[in-house]
Amino acid sequence: MTITCPICQSTQIRSKDFGRKTGGTIGTIAGAATGAEAGMAAGPVGAIVGGIAGALLGSLCGGAAGAAAGSRFGSVVDDHVLNNYACLDCGYSFSRHHC
Ligand SMILES: [Zn+2]
Structure with missing residues (x-):
């Protein structure tokens, strides 16, 4: 597919892909924070050991899931909202769906 300047x-x-990159970063941070929080809450006994293990595990899982969701959302933003090109x-900056 060839894109030409209007x-x-x-x-x-x-292609700037600004939303995709930003979405991935925000998703990673949000996912890691949520995972860490869940990990902390899931370690009532031996709060320190359970909390750290839970936070690590939660960060890994939550971060990866968040990054995937964030990138997906970001690419939609790129295509439809931002002047991605x-x-x-x-x-001149323009959007693919510009008309
Ligand atoms: Zn031009």
């Missing part, structure tokens, strides 16, 4: 018709188009010739 202004100068150049095919030198750069930038023309390298004239610098």
